Amino acid sequence: MRPPDAVNKKSEHPVQAPHSAQERLLPANLRWDDLNAFLTVTEIGSLRSAATMLNVSVNTVRARIARLEGSMNEVLLERSPDGVRPTAAGRRMGDLAKSMRGATMDALSHEAGYELRRPGEIRIGASEAIGSGWLTPRLLDLQQQFPELTVSLMCDYDVHSERSADLDIGLLFTLPRNPELVVSKLATLHFMPFASRGYIEQHGVPKSLDDLRNHRFIEQVAPGVNSSLLDHLIGSDRPVGFLPIRTNSSLALFWAVASGAGIAFMPTYVMGITRKLIPIDLPAQLRFDLYYYYHPEARHSPPVMAGVSWLRSVFDPDRYPWFRNDFVHPSEFNPSTHASGNVVRLFEPLIGDDLI
Template sequence: MLPRGLRWDDVRAFLAVAEVGSLRRAAVLLNLSPNTVRARVARLEEAVSHILLERWPDGARPTAAGMRVRDLAQRMRGAAIDLFSDEPRYELRRPGELRIGASEAIGSGWLTPRLLDLQQRMPELTVSLMCDYDVQTERSDELDVGLLFRPPANPELMVSKLATMHFLPFASHDYVRRNGVPTSLDDLLNHRFIEQEAPGVRSDLLNQLVGSERPPGFLPIRTNSSLALFWAVASGAGIAFMPTYVMGVTRKLVPIALPAQFKFELYYYYHPAARTSDPVLKTIAWLRELFDPAIYPWFRNEFVHPSEFGPAMRSEGNVVQLFEPMIGDAI
């Protein structure tokens, strides 16, 4: 029996908002009106005597109390499914191996330095990180846990929002010394721009900013690799849009002050049969630590300019120190 005043429908509404990061998206998922979802969340907050969600113009995220309730609610949901399900126990995609899928940028640039920490939490397993240039296609048939920049289309998957990625134009200090910085979007055409072209990457946004007619030499390099993009910019080849978290891993890049800023939501997903799998649950807990907006401000819903990161904020998670062995002189 649930405690007095606590209704499962309210818990379910809150859990949907907490997992997708948006009241409106949760309403669509639950086939309810946004007002009904809002009322149920408010009723749950009253029942537990805590504010569970922080509301922002672009969505919502759990508070510290909300994270605790979310985790409990997910376990409640898993237990309820187990009670009425005849599904066999979840088996990892490959015996003895935990498989994680992510984009090349996130996999190589953010997850890799901490993979050993995850592996040490389950020393009996091999942790396989599968990086992909395609940032929009889910691969639940070959992965135990996957990361995507949009909710997977498969309605049977367990999905939760993990972070918000903010993008700004960046250049190297060397490029700025040699070429200066563009003072407007029109002036950007007088500079050199590095473009990434890959499945799911919004290359069309460049056309919206500067148009499709560009002077010779404007686009000296195009690549499908985010790592190649990083090295091209770090070596002074040009300007490119990059996630603001690069300022947490390198000292060589500088954000360019242009009226252009983008953001994308990052989600994790896993098979519903894995909701009680110890390796999968440990992986999800590890991911939440790595993308905790309280520690890493570049993953918050609201935009935090890199100039506000500061030495204290950058060192809070020892991010630069963590990446120094990997990128050496580039930082």
């Protein structure tokens, strides 16, 4: 991967002074952003995807890896049928870099002029649904990048709760009120009705929104959730028994639907974490844009930028089609997405076939 003009510039963000005998073999002028680019490429196997995660150009990723290879005087990456992969030297470098990255990030965050909201801890805020159902199974990937830090995932039942004063990174379904924050769109979430197989076997599938009135519906009511949506869909005059369960929790909503209690609107990414639910085709698909934010002084904070890169990877619409801007029906989800290990079947060990 190293071109003839690979350079050994003095580091803007050098790694911390090495302590172990193995670390002392590293050149003193290594740059953290070069190491991070290398690790990101090796973790996902693609220069282009790594550039997207790091929010830089592909040429910048190539230049950083070339500079790292020049510093090491080793070829660290080679092309493979699936993209790129580390050489033997690259694998050794990757193991060492991972062990160093945590302490380096914490120190560089301080040097960059940004103090984490709590020392030794990076705080990420999300709604209860996203935090519990989507981020938690992937949280270890972020924590392992800097093991010296605690990753605090702060879940909130209010989907519009900003809490920027207490968070290093936050996720919101609306633009934050604080105009000083750095904000970017992360994904689009699509919602449609779902039911369990057991419910459908017993009650059938509603053929229209009007027919939905003849079924049982599970409603989520929480701050920021549009609880009047149901009134717009079927009217406020609801039949007796139409609403057997109401909850403020998305996980409680899931369990109620999974146990056959009724139908509910749920994000289509639920198909990525369980096979137990069936999408119901009604003319009532909803979409909501999801944004992330962080503080402007954290632009050069390695822990925060690593957190942002991690978020971009776990909401990558190419990898996870349910987060694309345009609606993709669950029937069109590529089964290879699930087989690749990129999706965690969160609820499968917990819900037996006999339940639904």
